Amino acid sequence: xxxxxxxxVLAIYPPAVRExxxxxxxxxxxxxATPGRDLADTAxxxxxxxxxxxxxxxxxxxxxxxxxxxxKLLVAPxxxxxxxxxxxxxxxxxxxxxxLHEVADxxxxxxxxxxxxxxxxxxxxxxxxxxxxxxxxxxxxxxALGVAAVAAAPYIGEVVGENRAAALTTxxxxxxxxxxxxxxxxxxxxxxxxxxAWLTGxxxxxxxxxxxxxxxxxxxxxxxxxPRHLAPLWYPATMVNAWDQxxxxxxxxxxxxxxxxxxxxxxxxxxxxxxxxxxxxSRVRRVASSA
Amino acid sequence: xxxxxxxxxxxxxxxxxxxSLAAGPKHGYAMQDDIGELTGARPGPGTLYxxxxxxxxHAYIEALPEQDRRKPYRLTxxxxxxxxxxxxxxxSLAATGLRRLAVx
Numbered sequence: 413x414x415x416x417x418x419x420x421v422l423a424i425y426p427p428a429v430r431e432x433x434x435x436x437x438x439x440x441x442x443x444x445a446t447p448g449r450d451l452a453d454t455a456x457x458x459x460x461x462x463x464x465x466x467x468x469x470x471x472x473x474x475x476x477x478x479x480x481x482x483x484k485l486l487v488a489p490x491x492x493x494x495x496x497x498x499x500x501x502x503x504x505x506x507x508x509x510x511x512l513h514e515v516a517d518x519x520x521x522x523x524x525x526x527x528x529x530x531x532x533x534x535x536x537x538x539x540x541x542x543x544x545x546x547x548x549x550x551x552x553x554x555x556a557l558g559v560a561a562v563a564a565a566p567y568i569g570e571v572v573g574e575n576r577a578a579a580l581t582t583x584x585x586x587x588x589x590x591x592x593x594x595x596x597x598x599x600x601x602x603x604x605x606x607x608x609a610w611l612t613g614x615x616x617x618x619x620x621x622x623x624x625x626x627x628x629x630x631x632x633x634x635x636x637x638x639p640r641h642l643a644p645l646w647y648p649a650t651m652v653n654a655w656d657q658x659x660x661x662x663x664x665x666x667x668x669x670x671x672x673x674x675x676x677x678x679x680x681x682x683x684x685x686x687x688x689x690x691x692x693x694s695r696v697r698r699v700a701s702s703a
Numbered sequence: 704x705x706x707x708x709x710x711x712x713x714x715x716x717x718x719x720x721x722x723s724l725a726a727g728p729k730h731g732y733a734m735q736d737d738i739g740e741l742t743g744a745r746p747g748p749g750t751l752y753x754x755x756x757x758x759x760x761h762a763y764i765e766a767l768p769e770q771d772r773r774k775p776y777r778l779t780x781x782x783x784x785x786x787x788x789x790x791x792x793x794x795s796l797a798a799t800g801l802r803r804l805a806v807x
Contacts, residue, residue, distance in 0.1 A: 429756065432756070433752045433755070433756060436730075436731050436752065436773075436774060437731075437748045437749070437752050439731070439732075439772075439773070440731050440732065440735065440748035440751070441748055443732065444748070446745075449747060450747045450748055450749075452747075453746075453747025453748065453749045453750055454747060454748050454749030455749070456749060457747075457749030457750060457752075457753045458749060460753075461753065
């Protein structure tokens, strides 16, 4: 475990510093009598060196491009939300006009198969066209901050959950899970285990959304209002309008009414994150094989 | 010569390293122990090697060939001069402070 942590901390250093002093620092960390303190000290110094190195080598143009990429990532969740709601409304009107009354009120489950592929393509285009450093961390964190900004906004915030504390907890949980999932997919793709990578992405993405939804319900509802044994149904229930009678507050309320667009937006954020992780992993592999 | 103030937040650990190496070449472990005895606080590896890197960049210290998989470092002439100047400055500062305290 300590060796793993030492490797992780050394990975933060700029390559030149790691190459020159890495073995010596690793030696001190391995023999340390206060490993927690020394790992924290080293991680902090490495992080500062990394930031100083990036700042030192960053041109104005590069800084502007990085800022623009981050801004796009921060705004993306709001775009996901607006497009989802618009698609639901347009779909509902179209279904009513066509006489498909049963379909008209199905909610997010109708919109996501349409928007999901578009978000996937957007994620792949973003990963291909823009050099996003540490994409498996930066993308989920920036998207989570974008959703959190919406959740924290007065009045508007309710569109991603009527309980703000629960929404923010959910976003934080999603962010951590998405970082782990993106890293796993990227690692598997890096080892050319493509099928395993995408199976992990699909199953992990579903589990991630189940966990994020559970985080909301556990934070917002007392046990008697949301029977815990129904937890696997919570996420699917948020996707289909009026399907979840009895899941929360017996038959009086729907979970989808409480969480509103949050599960749908986080689902699209997961799709986007996986798309970027896939592209950047392929690029790293191409660079490695051409070297 | 710019002096240790140039090393920013590493100027204090750098001073401790120079004092430690003034007694002779040492590797990282030995410096940690020695500085721990001198100051009562053992520097973490990140702080220690952050300062070592900057001292090497300023040519105040230099690495010697590895011994038993450990790399010792020693003071250069520039490092000895910088340490001397810094200690003189501290002595002068301390003397002024103490004199003023005595007057007060």
